[in-house]
Amino acid sequence: MGETSADAVAPAGGVGPAGPLTPEAEAAKLLPFLASGARADLQAAAAKHVLALTGSGPGRALLAGQAALLRALVDLAVAPAPAPASDAARALVNLAADPGLHDPLLAAEPGLPARLLGRALDPQWPCAEEAAAALANLSREPAPCAALMAALVAAAPGESGLEQLVLALCTPGYNARAPLHYLGPVLSNLSQRPAARAFLLDPDRCVVQRLLPLTQYPDSTVRRGGVVGTLRNCCFEHRHHEWLLGPKVDILPFLLLPLAGPEDFSEEEMERLPVDLQYLPPDKQREPDPDIRKMLIEAIMLLTATASGRQQVRDQGAYLILRELHSWEPEPHVRVTCEKLIQVLIGDEPEHGMENLLEVQVPEDVEQQLQQLDRQEQEQCEREQQERELAPEPRAEGAAPT
Numbered sequence: 001m002g003e004t005s006a007d008a009v010a011p012a013g014g015v016g017p018a019g020p021l022t023p024e025a026e027a028a029k030l031l032p033f034l035a036s037g038a039r040a041d042l043q044a045a046a047a048k049h050v051l052a053l054t055g056s057g058p059g060r061a062l063l064a065g066q067a068a069l070l071r072a073l074v075d076l077a078v079a080p081a082p083a084p085a086s087d088a089a090r091a092l093v094n095l096a097a098d099p100g101l102h103d104p105l106l107a108a109e110p111g112l113p114a115r116l117l118g119r120a121l122d123p124q125w126p127c128a129e130e131a132a133a134a135l136a137n138l139s140r141e142p143a144p145c146a147a148l149m150a151a152l153v154a155a156a157p158g159e160s161g162l163e164q165l166v167l168a169l170c171t172p173g174y175n176a177r178a179p180l181h182y183l184g185p186v187l188s189n190l191s192q193r194p195a196a197r198a199f200l201l202d203p204d205r206c207v208v209q210r211l212l213p214l215t216q217y218p219d220s221t222v223r224r225g226g227v228v229g230t231l232r233n234c235c236f237e238h239r240h241h242e243w244l245l246g247p248k249v250d251i252l253p254f255l256l257l258p259l260a261g262p263e264d265f266s267e268e269e270m271e272r273l274p275v276d277l278q279y280l281p282p283d284k285q286r287e288p289d290p291d292i293r294k295m296l297i298e299a300i301m302l303l304t305a306t307a308s309g310r311q312q313v314r315d316q317g318a319y320l321i322l323r324e325l326h327s328w329e330p331e332p333h334v335r336v337t338c339e340k341l342i343q344v345l346i347g348d349e350p351e352h353g354m355e356n357l358l359e360v361q362v363p364e365d366v367e368q369q370l371q372q373l374d375r376q377e378q379e380q381c382e383r384e385q386q387e388r389e390l391a392p393e394p395r396a397e398g399a400a401p402t
Helices: 023-028 040-053 057-064 067-077 085-096 099-108 112-120 128-138 142-155 161-170 183-190 194-200 207-216 221-234 238-245 252-259 267-272 290-303 307-315 318-328 332-346 364-390
Strands: none
Touching: 040 057, 040 067, 040 085, 057 085, 057 099, 067 085, 067 099, 067 112, 085 099, 085 128, 099 142, 112 128, 112 142, 128 142, 128 183, 142 161, 142 183, 161 183, 161 194, 161 207, 183 221, 194 207, 194 221, 207 221, 207 252, 221 290, 238 290, 238 307, 252 290, 252 318, 290 307, 290 318, 290 332, 307 318, 307 332, 318 332
């Protein structure tokens, strides 16, 4: 969730007997109006004023030094009705979007991840989406992500709080007043941690299978991207590749289908594709978000880390989908990623002892050369993008020059 803003409405004047107050003093004056027990209209005005401050870098920096105000803001953001929690929750989204404020937020309220989690997973809470968005922003950094993981463990003793999070993400209408799309990025951030991947990849829980249909979720790029990011992170665990590619999960068609267009393959080629990718309708659209397309390709690339994985991906006709994607792909950085995967699929197999690409130890000088090539590819992509953007519009045939 991006930064939100509101017109500043100060609940009290900013000029005292000795003249204008400093910004710090002005911010401190808001504290009594945010506190529990203040009149609801004054709380609402103070929260709106704080929300306006969080819409700018200087405003966020000003609030970073106000620990008591941050605690009061958190209290108001999670307070039960009839407290005006919405603007306070939106202000927390903006504050959490700034990594430089994570330490001040957690110092002011160490229980912030747990409190936001409780509200995000409350099916009756009207501001649950804002709570989820604040968690998504916080959990991008290692320390808050670890605190959130600890909160999930503590939230459901004897069970996994991750189970409740996945349930909320995968259940339509879990909260009738909040869509909870931002639980997708929360789960993606958590899946960077080994403990979360262990839960997601537990064969007895069938969590991955519940997530797979969301790679095609039509109503939210945020939710789709979060789920695809989660699946990509799970694909780093090469010990589970056989299970992921096998019939109990069958992950590959779910990764390929968003990359497929309406191409009409020959009968021989069609038979090489999984059933779900055969005879797609002529109005089939590819995933519209380039970052999600790139993550889908990266997930498939990870699945080709082992010799058996490469063979399974080849056998399911992935090359055909990627070939057509490469011809269509308008974004240079995505096209380069697609090219790398195609080279893995059509190239020669690595020599004996180097079959697992995730375990190969690359010499330092070779790694530096590869990094240099990556930088050169990125620069070439940027040049191509600029050339397209600066190219003159084509003139209609016969039109006179102006």
